[in-house]
Amino acid sequence: MGEYLVEAKNLCKYFQVDRHHTLKAVDGVNIAIRKGETLGLVGESGCGKTTCGRTLLRLYEATSGEILFDGKDISKLHGKELMQFKHRAQMVFQDPYSSLDPRMTIGEIIAEGMDVHVKLSGKERQQRIAELLAAVGLTEQFASRFAHELSGGQRQRVGIARALAVDPDFIVCDEPISALDVSIQAQIVNLLIRLQRERGLTYLFISHDLSMVKHISDRVGVMYLGSMVEMASSKEIFSHPKHPYTQALMAAIPEVDFDGEGKKTIERLQGEVPSPINPPAGCRFAARCKYATDICRQEMPKLVELEPDHFVACHHCDVCGK
Amino acid sequence: MQTIPKDKFTIVGVEPDSADIIARPPINYWKDAWRRFKQNKIAVIALIVLLLLVFMCIFAPIFSPYEYETIDKEARNVGPCAAHWFGTDKLGRDMFTRVWIGGRVSIIIGIAGALISMTVGCIYGGIAAYFGGIVDNIMMRIVEVLIAVPYLIVVILMSVVLEDSNIGTLLLAMTITGWCGTARFVRSEMLRIKNEEYTLAAQLLGVSPWKIVTRHFIPNTMGIIIVNITFSIPGYIFSEAFLSYMGLGIQPPGTSWGALASAAQSQFTFYPYLLFFPVLMIALTMLCFTLIGDGLRDALDPKARK
């Protein structure tokens, strides 16, 4: 097992809505990502996965908790060291339409980060832009175009090239494919996998599309209402989900593989995700969980290693894990 | 069904990269905006009329045989004729020259007023939006207080305090609270851009705040600011006309369209042409700016692009 590149311990991010209401977007999450691996983060909308990704990159200041990047606490970084961190950790955004400045050419967008971190001559700069475009499967002629002339998939490639421009080690991919069409999704996922192989990148892949997450990730973490409920290798979590929420999620995926008999009838998860503003004490999932007992409503379960490298946060793993 | 030769049925597959080439020619933002502005016939006509007016304001007084302040007792209250195209006033001054001289003042005040309030408003609103939080809160409360002060009282007080009325004092009086609306509008626009993902991306890349403002905030608000300037110019022209009409504006022998109209109103039943020409110019200019603004809004609106 390789060493950890990114480690978050007991990470919390609260937003103050008004004097009496706190939105606990991320509440006591532990994440550890090894060098060169992909950690998938899944969960329904509002579960805090995007906030989690942004906090890890210091786009938001964490309310409490510690974030270690390559062994250094990033909340204490200043000046040069902070620039060094920004140089090594990047992000690919969800919306290919709002993530590119409509008034800049593609070349300018890609060069933006480069200009901050390295000094290049005009010619070298041009060459580097062409290299980056080629790396994401676009031709040099795109450099002089504007974002609105590109299709969604092409824009997302530019977003990836912009992140790659500063030669990062770690990239947070925040729903990079959810705004794209199916056939284009496959292009982007293939590209991400190829780049990882070529450059030894480490990804945090945030998505609500379970089958894509399973496909691209080595390990998967499942979030529910600001806390991590289960984390295991992607194979393990999809074949033997232990937490009742993970099980419900898996059951809800409409499977494409057509087995001939058509429509499945599976027990559906009832109810909806409660509001993360002032959430109840105890297990966040208790209100929708069929295994819930009194202890679930009073005490928040801790994430424990049930099997090697399989972490679950549930009071009743012995019953529902079967 | 027609027969098809067999050799057409061999698989050629996909040509590499053939599908990823953009078919449409590259187009720059301003070029595209100009192209779409040109499609709006009315706006183009308005632009031509406006340019003509500006041209006349600059050159007509130079080539006119009369000086605008020269009094000619022989030719008082002459109606429009070959010698005096727009006639003369009660002191025998040539109205044609006076109208264009007055136009200089009116248009300069209109444009300068809009530019000044826009600049101040942009800086103020930009600072409030960028720093946010308590800074934003305090700055916006100040703006609200300023907006609450009646505009006319401020202007009258200003002209009383500053005593003589020339272009400078008029501009000062009009813009001293005029920038507040702009500041609010620029602030909301910048707040929107602050939340766009490309701003986040720039922050992540370690781009300095100054560069984020100059490279992302300003270019992306530019279009909307230009439209706003165009729309606010008629307001300033009208304010000037209004103030001059009330006697608070330009003092004789200097003149403006408003001042001309004011001087003409007492005799307007006898000499309607004295009122007609300055009022026509005010109306034309205001209409032109409004129509151009309309065209610009359609041309520069990023949402209308495809």
Added chain:
Amino acid sequence: MENKEKILEVENLCVSFHTYAGEVKAVRNVNFHVNRGETLAFVGESGCGKTATSKAIMRLWNPPFVEIKDCSSMKYNGEEIMDMDKKRLQALRGNEISMIFQDPMTSLNPTMTVGKQIMEGLMLHRHLNKEEARKEALNMLRMVKIPDPEKNLDAYPHQLSGGMRQRVMIAIALACEPSILIADEPTTALDVTIQAQILDLLSNLKKEMNTAIILVTHDLGVIANFADRVQVMYAGQIVERGTTQEIFTEAKHPYTWALLSSVPALAKENKQELYALKGTPPDLLLPLNHCPFAARCEYCMQICKEQNPMETELTGTHKVSCWLQHPDAPKVESFYDRRKK
């Protein structure tokens, strides 16, 4: 199955958008029919004309920007929709054909209570008085399984969650027991667990009311679990159609293969290369006198770039528009079949 009653027959439907750049032909000569009580799915990528088609059925497009060409014919129960006057259309919409949209927030009126919005249609089309309508609205809320219906009848849309709003939309759409329900990406904006709930609800209601559903979606998973027949659309044309079984097991069009294999299956090994189509769909401004998929097709032949293929009938239900079906064409083994082995 064969002799089911056709409730809607669409022939030669053409829809064009008039933009500054020219005429965008969004739907090009589309033919299909809907049987009573079945679920017909339209699948395809954004801009392929699936939404344009479904909106055209209700004549929701307004000239001059969008034009339904005169050559089009749409027969509802034998009655030509293209010839209907305003009054008849009004009666048709909501009463006989109704629609639910992707985003339940923008399609509900935020200033009216949920109950009022359901009652509106009931009072207009079924001529109920206020009390009857309210009672019926309450029943509808119960039917779509909204918890605490008495209380939620007087709630405003913003007080409900996304899934609840979509349930309300369904209640509104089904209030007058229409014979066709058009569902345009009904679950795209929802989370997976909620999506499953909504789909279950829709299929139960369909059985109860014998309503035909036209489902517009890009999600193949939803179709596999929910639809009876599938029509695959690409660049404004239907390239393949068949029963769900036929499309998922015996697809014949290269585009359908590509769609099916670009979704990772849960049972497969991780991090393998997914099949990805190159490039992007064609610009619909172009006339496209050849196969629209030719530029991206791995099996593209010379003929594909010259002529549009005819629709070949494989079985009574399965039809495909592809030159590979021509007797002279080489027999190919699809990458999709290869993959399955």
